[in-house]
Amino acid sequence: MHILRLAGRRLAASIPTLILILVGVFLLLQLAPGDTVDAMMAQMGGGDARTAEDLRRFYGLDLSVTAQLGNYLWRLIRFDLGFSAIYGKPVAQVIAERLPATILLMTASLSFAFFFGIVFGVIAARGVNRWPDTLISTLGLIFYATPSFWFGLMAIVVFSIYLQWLPAGGLSDITQVKEGIWLVLDTARHLVLPTLTLGLIFLAIYLRIMRASMLEVLTLDFVRTARAKGLDETRVVVRHVLRNALLPMVTLIGLQAGTMLGGSVVVESVFSLPGLGRLAYESVVQRDLNTLLGIIFVSALLVIAVNFVVDLVYARLDPRIKTEG
Amino acid sequence: MAFVRAYFRSPPAVIGLFLLLCVIAMAVSAGWFFPRDPLALAGRPLVWPFANPRFPLGTDNSGRDIAAQIFYGARISLLIGGVATVIAVIIGIVIGAVSGYYGGWVDNVLMRITEAFQTLPNFLLLLVLVAVFGSNITTVIIAIGIVSWPAPARLTRAEFLSLRNREFVQAGRTLGLKDMKLIFGEILPNALPPVIVYASVVMAVSILLESALAFLGLSDPDIASWGKLISDGRKVLRTDWYVALLPGIMILVTVLSVSLLGQGINDTLNPRLARPAGADRNFAVRDLSLDLQRDEILCVVGESGSGKSVTASTILRLLPPQLTVTNGEILYDDRDLLKISAASMRAIRGARIAMIFQDPASALNPLQRIGAQIAETFRVHGVPSGTTPVARRVIDLLEQVQLPRPQEIAQAYPHELSGGQRQRAMIAMALAMEPDVLIADEPTTALDVTTQAQILSLIRDLQKRTRMAVMFITHDLGVVADIASRIVVMRHGSIVERGGPEILDRPQHPYTRNLVAAVPSMTPAAAPVPADAPVAVSIEGLSKTYRRRGRRTAALQDVSLSVRRGSTLGIVGESGSGKSTLARCLVRLLAPDSGAIRLGDLEILGLSRRHWRREVARIQMVFQDPFTSLNPRRRVGDLVTQGPILRGLSRAEADARARSLFDLVGLDPSAADRFPHEFSGGQRQRIALARALALEPEVLVADEPVSALDVSVQAQVLKLLADLKQRLGLTIVFITHDLRVAAQICDRVAIMQGGRLVEEGPTADVLFAPRQAYSKALLAAVPGRATGNSA
Secondary structure: HHHHHHHHHHHHHHHHHHHHHHHHHHHHHHHHOOHHHHHHHHHHHHOOHHHHHHHHOOOOOOHHHHHHHHHHHHHHHHHOOOOOOOOOOEHHHHHHHHHHHHHHHHHHHHHHHHHHHHHHHHHHHOOOOOHHHHHHHHHHHHHHHHOOOHHHHHHHHHHHHOOOOOOOOOOOOOOOOOHHHHHHHHHHHHHHHHHHHHHHHHHHHHHHHHHHHHHHOOOOOHHHHHOOOOOHHHHHHHHHHHHHHHHHHHHHHHHHHHHHHHHHHHHHHOOOOOOOOHHHHHHHOOOOOOHHHHHHHHHHHHHHHHHHHHHHHHHHHOHHHHHOO | OOHHHHHHHOOHHHHHHHHHHHHHHHHHEEEEEHHOOOOOOOOOOOOOOOEEEEEOOOOOOOOOOHHHHHHHHHHHHHHHHHHHHHHHHHHHHHHHHHHHHHHHHHHHHHHHHHHHHOOOOOHHHHHHHHHHHHOHHHHHHHHHHHOOOOHHHHHHHHHHHHHHHOOOOOOOOOHOHHHHHHHHHHHHHHHHHHHHHHHHHHHHHHHHHHHHHHHHOOOOOOOOHHHHHHHHHHHHHOOOOOOHHHHHHHHHHHHHHHHHHHHHHHHHHHOOOOOOOOOOOOOOOOOOOOOOOOOOOEEEEEOOOOOOOHHHHHHHOOOOOOOOOOOOOOOOOOEEEOOOHHHHHHEEEOOOOEEEEHHHHHHHOOOOHHHHHHHHHHHHHHOOOOOOOOHHHHHHHHHHHHOOHHHHHHHHOOOHHHHHHHHHHHHHHHHOOOOOEEEOOOOOOOOHHHHHHHHHHHHHHHHHHOOOOEEEOOOHHHHHHHHOOOEEEEEEOOEEEEEEHHHOHHHHHHHHHHHHHHHOOOOOOOOOOOOOOHHHHHHHEEEEEEEEEOOOEEEEEEEEEEEOOOOEEEEEOOOOHHHHHHHHHHHHOOOEEEEEEEOOOOOOOOOOOHHHHHHHEEEEEEEEOOOOOOOOOHHHHHHHHHHHHOOOOOOOHHHHHHHHHHHHHHOOHHHHHHHHHHHHHHHHHHHHHHHHHHOOEEEEEEEEEOOOHHHHHHHHHHHHHHHHHHHHHEEEEEEEOOOOOOHHOOOEEEEEOOEEEEEEEEEHHHHHHHOOHHHHHHHHHOOOOOOOOOO
């Protein structure tokens, strides 16, 4: 109960943040040269000024900026994200079609980075300043410095073009229709390279933090107490160090959620995945501002949701949270 | 210079610097090697590397020279990465500094904005900015700077939050420094190093962001950049992957070099292997022999750096890895503990020989229930099956250490207990397997006196009942007098004297004699000031309540006191008594909720900040911790002259005053050019005194000025204070938890508890005829009193 109340409060606190983002980005987009109607006219191959004026009136673009903002926020409350002139569909529908791929990619990358980050971080910390540590830390630095889109391209060259082990793009094989377990396996095969590509930099970050966190916790007094009790090193690490060392890792997931979503823009472009990131890129190129604003809204919601879960997990891990409230 | 030498000692740091210099060299020499536009058509498209000597790295799909694009790309990466980093770090520092320094609603608003920026995926924001303002290079630089500032802002804010209440900042405030001077002169220089290290991360990310933008075709199309080259290479990936290969490696190398550089600077600024205190000798402990008998309490006494804790840890082989035993043996049960296998050692730890530590708050795992932590000892060493179940044993143990409601305590987490309760739980854990030996390393140092008295009597009782051997490490001779059956005195890693409790009364070795003589006596030393002396400071009905997360703590409740000119008032209390809050209210570091404070006739609480800065010299403060109360980045001469110069003295006059003050507090005036870390704790406290006295105050507020010092140094500083008071006719308000110290220096004593004044009177009256129950309890708890030790 206590945890739920805490989480509820955090959720309420993020509403002003959300409004700040929406108002800020909305006003920012007002500064953009050309509006949706210009983009539509361009797509139709031009048209006369009257049509443009009618369209503007139809979409409420002839109103003052404040009125437009008010309209937009009012529609948002009713979960109406507006209409995408480019896709000819409601924005909500466009986004809903693209959301699963991004969530799939993010979950896979996060799990990959988090799990191997912990494993490598622990191995490095246990052998600090010896060869496993040097090797892991060096690899971590190199992974961190690797631009993801380039890594993706090189992975395609090696694994798709030369070895032909894995598909070069897309979310599933469009030449065959698959069902059930085969569809899952096929999707998984398509996701291997994108997951590695997006997860690599986060793996580097997580392993570095885990290593530092382990080393830090190992110097704390209660670890000495555990040793004085007669525990062997494995039990000291598993029962006393690990959980304490995990706390900063959990916090990091929340802090990195936005960065990861941003990274998916590039990775989805490299692997032609039908996700939110690529949609964002397309709507920037096509000046589909309604869709862009919708994506920002949904991304912010996603980040807030991730942080909400992180808060719950953190409160489960650390009993000190509950009493401090 | 020392910094440069330390930096070059780390190979990765040198490699990073070398790589970065290479990239810079490429950027600088691009125009010289490739005078033509790198994006101009140069030859046939898709010439592979090494195939044509004109294009050593080949050409891309439009027939442009790849080598030229690589060289010019270095320019763009460094330019965009560098300038965007400067933008982000400057915005971050300003916002973080303002937010962390002022706190309150300013902090709230700024952090909301920061949070909004962090909630919005940074790359999406970058896309929006580029979409709105176009893809030219200036926009890209500014946009990357704008999306990158939140992280440095948070870091700066965190540094400011931790620094702004550091004692040296408060000291600056009591000197009358204005906010801007505090922010930029005192806090920022100390907050900057981690932010500068972090700038390398910002730069690495900026370079990656720029290349990603260029890869997507959203950066400036008229400029050769690595990201753009990769994007071109992507179109011919199946056949001519070499186009994309090299620019990617360049990005990797550049980002790697920046990361290594940042890591190198970080390692140089914070050396990982800091030498432990007192490590200036080769041997922490040398040629030490002692024996510990069943059924006795052996006290190992010594000041800091004497090697007493190292001795204790060695017995259980719990030394930090940088310390090793070179020779000797530790015999237990006819076995040499230094030679037995790790497994046999573990079987002894916690079962046959148990240990408790100084700080019970950090010695317990914060994430595990007390009961589980005690039960773990049984799980490790095993209990015979068929006997009492573990859960029952845990409760029995908690009862043995006299914890109330043992069932609840077993279910509690460490943070839910008080300090005394935690130490009792630690003792319960140590007693679990009924050990032969208990090693107690300063087990009561972190506790209040009344709690200390209870824990001492608990250890004494348990020892009598179980007849175990106790090795009790302490620096406090009073505690020794209360508990020891045998005593060993250590200094510089060797034993200087050993014997029964009588050695406290008849010490033989000169060091022990000095040590015993340094313990302040309970006999009041100062004569009371005549009652007709004018009042220097008076406090009337002072109240202060802290509100934190909805909980209210009354730190001061209706406290009234007055101090006559030339007198020293001791304010004595345990933690949470409100004594420090009172001290901070006196110098206006804290604003009380109600009440009045008068300096002579001047009511100070109602003064404007500007007016107060003019009066600030009249009342000055000395802080508790001499290691945090001096700004580590200022020379000590500067620290002392800062106040006088602020009040209009010329530099020469201020220097002269500083020299005479150094002389007065017993420091060599030539010390003025050195930095605080070059001085010992006692010397630093003398510097802090000189700083306070430089403003020629009427009243000196001293907040626990000797509690962080070893007893022999403490005696010297107390003597100096008494001396200064005589010579300068000072009025002193002396905050302390130690009744012995109060007896030595104060002519009047006020005892506080839970924010209330319990009683106040001439020192002799309060110490020998306390009227209130709490004062009596406090006096009874003073260690070394029960045995009548007059030390």
